[in-house]
Amino acid sequence: MGRSTFSGPVASAAGFAAFQENVDNVSLPLSSTGTGVVSLTTSVPYFLGAPVTVTTAAAVTYTPAQVKTGFIIRNTSGAARSDLFPTAAQLVAALPGAFVNMTFDVEIRNIAGAAETITMTTNTGLTLSGTMTIAQSNQRRFRIQLTNVTAGAEAATVYSMSAGAF
Numbered sequence: 001m002g003r004s005t006f007s008g009p010v011a012s013a014a015g016f017a018a019f020q021e022n023v024d025n026v027s028l029p030l031s032s033t034g035t036g037v038v039s040l041t042t043s044v045p046y047f048l049g050a051p052v053t054v055t056t057a058a059a060v061t062y063t064p065a066q067v068k069t070g071f072i073i074r075n076t077s078g079a080a081r082s083d084l085f086p087t088a089a090q091l092v093a094a095l096p097g098a099f100v101n102m103t104f105d106v107e108i109r110n111i112a113g114a115a116e117t118i119t120m121t122t123n124t125g126l127t128l129s130g131t132m133t134i135a136q137s138n139q140r141r142f143r144i145q146l147t148n149v150t151a152g153a154e155a156a157t158v159y160s161m162s163a164g165a166f
Contacts, residue, residue: 059083061123064094067144072108074134076116083108083118085144088125088154092146102146109139109166120158130160138165 049069054060057077061084066072074083085091092098110118113136120132120142127147134140140163148155 062086064090067091067106068094068104070104070106072106074108074110074112074118076110076112076118078114078116080117080119082121084121084123085126085142085158087123088146088148088156089152091144091156092149092154095146098146098149100146100149102149103143105141105143105161107139107141108134110134110136112136125155127155127157128160129157131163132160134163138163 049065051071051073052066052069053073053075054062054066055075055077057079059082060074062072064086067086074081086094095102108118108120110116112118115136117136118134120128120134122128125148131140141161143159143161145157145159146155147157
């Protein structure tokens with residue numbers, strides 16, 4: 001029996017699923033019984049680093065590392081801001097083993113001290129879907145789905161999923 005190493009969630013055609021958080025690799029011994037088909041799911045493990053706080057008094061382009069924490073706390077520091085997600089190419093490069101339909105979520109919280117709205121604007125290779133504004137004392141969850149991982153043609157769609165006051 002051979003040994004394969006997988007990183008992240010995996011599932012078999014028969015419905016078996018395995019997931020392990022906070023490890024570099026997950027090893028699953030596979031036998032030759034049945035079809036032995038194992039495929040990646042369409043999501044990746046939660047990255048969940050420490051929340052990132054951004055207080056720049058200007059528009060900000062978030063880095064892939066900031067987005068991968070899953071939670072960005074944003075103080076607009078005196079005015080409404082038009083912030084950007086990383087480019088699709090930057091996102092693909094930051095996700096080893098990236099594949100089409102890979103998805104992950106990030107929440108952005110607006111902690112502005114006044115009625116200062118954050119508007120998420122597009123970046124190279126991104127398509128935005130849904131409401132992209134975050135009012136003061138609100139946060140919004142976004143789902144990022146990779147739609148092309150080919151070098152030079154990277155693309156992703158950013159979906160607005162939910163919002164609410166905190």
